[in-house]
Amino acid sequence: MTTFEAILLTIVTASTPLLIAALGELVTERSGVLNLGVEGMMAMGAACSFAAAVTFDSTLLGVAAGILAGALMAALFALVVLGFAANQVGSGLALTILGLGLAGLIGAPFVGARRDPVPPVDIPVLSDLPVVGRLFFEQDLFVYASIALTIFVAYYLNRTRSGLMLRSIGENHGSAHGLGLPVWRVRFLAILFGGACSGLAGAYLALVYTRFWSPGMTAGRGWIALALVVFAAWRPGWALIGAYIFGAATVLQLHAQAAQFGVPSQVLSAVPYVATILALLLLSIRRGRAIGAPGSLGLPFVPDR
């Protein structure tokens, strides 16, 4: 395997958690709810999946625990923002603070433990093709799942009746409610889906990407996923492209650090964060004010019956 191939492979690994988390948040936001708790749900997903995987020595149970943890955190968020119509920005932040704290508590006994790598899915013949072989046909299951998820979300939002309902609720919850659409139920499920995806992204980080648990291991990836949704203009296909651009930026800065160009490592570490700001900036310049944002995004829903 050449270095070039190795870099391409790590880009895929770095991009997958961003993509999964961004897709979940994209669906939540399309239903008109802004959940800033992605970072916290992701941390919980990572901690719970790692704890379960080590305890039961099962990657499958680990993944299930990660998804469940993300969904449970999201349910708590849903209770506060749907049940009490509380401020979504503040509640999302609170969810992040809570998630990072709880993840620290749950992960503490597992610091120092390691998991074996998850074996990749080897598609015979095709994976032996030069360059593209290993890149496209010998990845772990999560990578294929994330691509399938992108297609599913795109199909669901644009081609199904239920997806249309979700979008119309996100555009204008007042009118949707007036038409008799179940605003709360759809939003609750959309929030749960977002949480489950964040949890899965966290599980991927802990079980595949690092294969250990350390506090603060999400390192702002949840926030980058949130930025990706804006970057993608709330479209799943663009979330895929965006996630891979960001994954590439992350991996290339790591390689640049290893190569020691004489640039301080901190400057390179800042690349993903600065790139996020620049991406948001360029996008706003090109498109004008946040075109593509759902009309009711972030607004509390209180019907006048």
Next chain:
Amino acid sequence: MRFELTPRTSVSPVLRALAPVAAFITAFLIAGFVIWLMGRSPVAAFEVYVTQPLSDSWALQELLVKATPLALIAIGLAYCFRANFWNIGAEGQYVMGAVLGSWLALTTHGTEAGFWVLPAMLALGMVGGAAYGLIPAFLKTRFGVSEILTSLMLVYVAQLTLDYLVRGPWRDPQGFNFPQSVTFDPAATLPPVMEASRVHYGTVFAVIAILVTAVVLGRTLFGYRLRLTGDAPRAAHFAGFSARTTTMAVFAISGGLAGLAGIGEVSGQIGQLQPSISPGYGFTAITVAFLGRLNPIGILVAALVVALTFIGGESAQIMLKLPLDLTQAFQGILLLCVLAADALVSYRVRLVTRGGGK
């Protein structure tokens, strides 16, 4: 089963004041339950977290020390949040204020520079924080970029900048390779308010900031302008208040106060620059601001209450072996409860079971 919310026509001030108290008690009960789940005694934890710090004069001073940066940052955030702007990057503004202020302390280190150093450092701290806060404000007003994500991303950049400086150009050459700067000269050190006390003059600044803010928010046109911008942006526009100026002003104020908190903490408390100069004050201050209902006096009380959880958390770690993450989790639960309680003040919430409603 679903919730039904009816807006309240009038809200009694008693209810408004009781809401954060109720939220705090709820958060305590939840935390107690979590501690019980972890197999520890909630009563013993309560004693370590609350009773002991309040019955010991050393811990009471420590309470003021921890409450100082929280109050300073939260007071600044109150300006932003009242006008409905989401500056969640106060942690970064705190760090950049500390960095710029410390630059002067390190440049004048070992020289005969006199009494002017300290005031200039504090001023630079405010300038550093304000300038850093103005970046998301500028991106928002000029290009329409959401301030939420940009202000947060800048926190990571600020932390990496500090990390680079203390490991690189600003590292103490006699420091045995530890990533830290030289210890500041006495001329660059914020003195304690009393002989042999841990409480430094930053606390006085916090009190001044609270009093000034109480007047500005409650008694001036600017305060009215912020409320109007937050509650009814269109009305504010028709009243001739420029949204652009308001945005820049609130970010400069909150950044400046966060920067002051940063340089105050470094020069009055730590005495040198290190890779980490905050246990997350900038994020915790968001909880403080909401717990204090964005009201200056409320923030003063909230800062003291939340500072208690920091001190309690430290002693619980030593005495009960309860990890420090518990404190962070508690602060998250507290913020959720406060926001939910706010909703209970504005709406009457009824749980409707199937068939009972509609």
